Amino acid sequence: MDPIATAQYGMLAASRRFEASATRVVQMGVEDVDVDLPGEIVEQITAKHEFSANAAVIRTSQDMVGDLLDILA
Template identity: 45%
Template sequence: MIAFNTAAAGALNATRMFDRAATKVAQSAGNDTTDLIGAVVDQSQARTAFSANLAVMKTAEQMTGRLLDMKI
């Protein structure tokens, strides 16, 4: 369960990162393109991190299920 909990925390952090980047995008609309590009890159990184953590959560759940099946 440690892997699942770690991945869940990582997914939450990625969600927060995406939210911060989305706020920057909204605030920099029409102003500084450097901030806008950086915020879009941050959104992309957050999406990738979230997907990776979700994959870890799914794998941890499958492994736990298989382990329980083996014990029964």
């Protein structure tokens, strides 16, 4: 299992969640569209943290590979 590929997919999923939530917030001014603003804020904060966590996985994985290469060199 490749942790970098998994984290990249997680970053993509988090980006899509954030974008979908932002699109719903933009529609607040449209008639007959009910938007739960507090729920959308929570969704965006959660997506932001998911993206950051996946980025940390990538950084950690790259650091570990670098350390391994240093040991083997």
